[in-house]
Amino acid sequence: MTQAPHTPPRRVVFDGSRLSLEDIADLAQGRAQAQLSCEPAFRARIAVGADFLDRLLREDGVVYGVTTGYGDSCTVAVPAELVAELPHHLYTYHGCGAGRFLTPEETRAVLAARLASLCQGVSGVSVGLLEQLERLLVHDLLPLIPAEGSVGASGDLTPLSYVAAVLCGEREVLHRGQRRPAAEALAEIGIAPLRLRPKEGLAIMNGTAVMTGLACLAWRRADYLSRLATRLTACNVVVAKGNAHHFDERLFALKPHPGQQRVAARLRADLRSERPARNDQRLQDRYSLRCAPHVIGVLEDALPFLRGLIENELNSANDNPLIEPDEQRVLHGGHFYGGHIALAMDTLKNAVANVADLLDRQLALLVDSRYNHGLPANLSGASGARAAINHGLKALQISVSAWTAEALKQTMPASVFSRSTECHNQDKVSMGTIAARDALRVLELTEQVAAAMLIAARQGLLLRERLDPALPLAPELAAFRADLDDRIAPVVEDRALDADLQRLLAALRERAWRLA
Structure with a gap:
C-alpha cells in the first residue's frame, strides 16, 4: 500500500x-x-x-x-x-x-x-x-x-x-x-x-503575552465544549424520554439570542425523528433538559464577543513605552494593563461552569429511577440476582458533582481583586493572568464532567434501547452513539472507570468528534 x-x-x-x-x-x-x-x-x-x-x-x-x-x-x-x-x-x-x-x-x-x-x-x-x-x-x-x-x-x-x-x-x-x-x-x-x-x-x-496566550487556548476549548455539551444533551433527552418539541424553531424565534438559537438548532438536528411523541410523556421536561439552549446559549453568545477581546489584545502593542517609528516619538502609557483579558476570562469561566452544572443536573436525573422513565437505578447494566451487588454509575455521579462544585467555586471574578503593589506605582492591576489560569482550571473540570457524561450517554442509550428496541436516532446521533460503543464497554459488572475517563478526556481534547 x-x-x-x-x-x-x-x-x-x-x-x-x-x-x-x-x-x-x-x-x-x-x-x-x-x-x-x-x-x-x-x-x-x-x-x-x-x-x-x-x-x-x-x-x-x-x-x-x-x-x-x-x-x-x-x-x-x-x-x-x-x-x-x-x-x-x-x-x-x-x-x-x-x-x-x-x-x-x-x-x-x-x-x-x-x-x-x-x-x-x-x-x-x-x-x-x-x-x-x-x-x-x-x-x-x-x-x-x-x-x-x-x-x-x-x-x-x-x-x-x-x-x-x-x-x-x-x-x-x-x-x-x-x-x-x-x-x-x-x-x-x-x-x-x-x-x-x-x-x-x-x-x-x-x-500581556501570558494571559493572552492562555486565553487563546481557553477560548478554543470552550468553543468545543459548547458543541459537545449540546450533543450530550441530545443523548440525554433520548435516554430520559424527553420532549424534542422544547427546541422548536418557532419557539426560539421569539427569543432571538443567536447563540441560543444555534444550540436549539443543533438539538433539533440531533433529535429529529419520524415517530410522534408518546402520550404518557411529561408535557414539560425538567429545566436541565428543557432549558439547555438557554444555558449553553449563554456561552455560545459570549464566545464571539470574547474572541474580539482576545484577538484585539493578541494583535496589539502592549509594552511600555512604545517607540513610534514613523513620527519618531516615545509614547509612555499603560498598554500592559490586561483588563480586557481579565474580563474575557472571568466571563468565560462563569459560562463554562454553568455548562458543567447543567450536565451534572442531567446526570442526576438519568441515574435516579424516580426521574429516568423506567431505567435501572444508577444506570446499572447488571440484571437478575447480580443486580443487588452492582452499582453502575453511582460513584461516577458523585465525582461529577465534585468536579462541578469545584468549577462553580472557581467562578469568583479575579478582576475584582486588584491589589496595590510595587510602592503604589502599580496601584490598580488587572489580575488577568490569574483569571486566565482560573478559566483553564474550570475548563479542565468541565471537560472531566463531559468525559463522564460520554460514559453515561453510552450506558443510557444502551439501556433505553433494551426497553425500546426500535429506538429512533437521527443519523448524527446514531453515528455518535456507534463511536461511543467502540470506545467504551458497557458497564455491566462494577469496574473502575478511571482509565475510560482518561481515554475519553484525551479524545475530547483532541477534538475527536466532528460537531456542528
Whole structure:
C-alpha cells in the first residue's frame, strides 16, 4: 500500500498583520509552524524603531526603562555606562515565580503571543530579538515558566522574565521532553545567547503575552465544549424520554439570542425523528433538559464577543513605552494593563461552569429511577440476582458533582481583586493572568464532567434501547452513539472507570468528534 505523502504543517507568518486565536492554538498544539517574515519592508520597520532608540540614547534622551529604573524607580537616572546592563537586571530580579510550570502547549502560546505583539513594530527591539523568539518556537525549545507571580499589570513581568532569561542562555528549558539548562540546549542546536539591547528586556516582559496566550487556548476549548455539551444533551433527552418539541424553531424565534438559537438548532438536528411523541410523556421536561439552549446559549453568545477581546489584545502593542517609528516619538502609557483579558476570562469561566452544572443536573436525573422513565437505578447494566451487588454509575455521579462544585467555586471574578503593589506605582492591576489560569482550571473540570457524561450517554442509550428496541436516532446521533460503543464497554459488572475517563478526556481534547 502506498503511503500518503507527509503534509507539512501550515505556516503562521509573523509580520505585524492580524493573527487569529486559531493561529496561536495551532502553533501551541503543533499543527502549525512559526515563521518570521523575511519581507524587507517589515524588517526595515523593525530596524527603524531600534535605530531611533539608539539615536535617542546618543543624544542623551530620557526614556523610561532605558535610561531610568523600572516602575516606581522611574525617577532614578541610570548612568550611561550602565544602560546596557539594565535589561539583564530586569529579568534577573524578576526570577521569583512559583507554582506549576506552564505546559508545553501553554508555553508555545505565550511565545507566539509575545512575538505577535513585538512584530507590531513599535517596541524598539531588533530583528535579532524577534529571530531568537522564532527559534524557540521552531526548535520547540520551551522556557520553564512558573504559572504564578503576575498581577496582570505592568504586564506578565515575572513569568515573562523566564522567556527573557532563556533568550540570553539562562535558567532552564524543556527540550525534547527533558528539563535542561538553557545554555546547554541553545548550544546543542547552534543558537548563540542574546545580549539584550536597551529596552529589549522591558519589551519582552512588559506585556500581556501570558494571559493572552492562555486565553487563546481557553477560548478554543470552550468553543468545543459548547458543541459537545449540546450533543450530550441530545443523548440525554433520548435516554430520559424527553420532549424534542422544547427546541422548536418557532419557539426560539421569539427569543432571538443567536447563540441560543444555534444550540436549539443543533438539538433539533440531533433529535429529529419520524415517530410522534408518546402520550404518557411529561408535557414539560425538567429545566436541565428543557432549558439547555438557554444555558449553553449563554456561552455560545459570549464566545464571539470574547474572541474580539482576545484577538484585539493578541494583535496589539502592549509594552511600555512604545517607540513610534514613523513620527519618531516615545509614547509612555499603560498598554500592559490586561483588563480586557481579565474580563474575557472571568466571563468565560462563569459560562463554562454553568455548562458543567447543567450536565451534572442531567446526570442526576438519568441515574435516579424516580426521574429516568423506567431505567435501572444508577444506570446499572447488571440484571437478575447480580443486580443487588452492582452499582453502575453511582460513584461516577458523585465525582461529577465534585468536579462541578469545584468549577462553580472557581467562578469568583479575579478582576475584582486588584491589589496595590510595587510602592503604589502599580496601584490598580488587572489580575488577568490569574483569571486566565482560573478559566483553564474550570475548563479542565468541565471537560472531566463531559468525559463522564460520554460514559453515561453510552450506558443510557444502551439501556433505553433494551426497553425500546426500535429506538429512533437521527443519523448524527446514531453515528455518535456507534463511536461511543467502540470506545467504551458497557458497564455491566462494577469496574473502575478511571482509565475510560482518561481515554475519553484525551479524545475530547483532541477534538475527536466532528460537531456542528
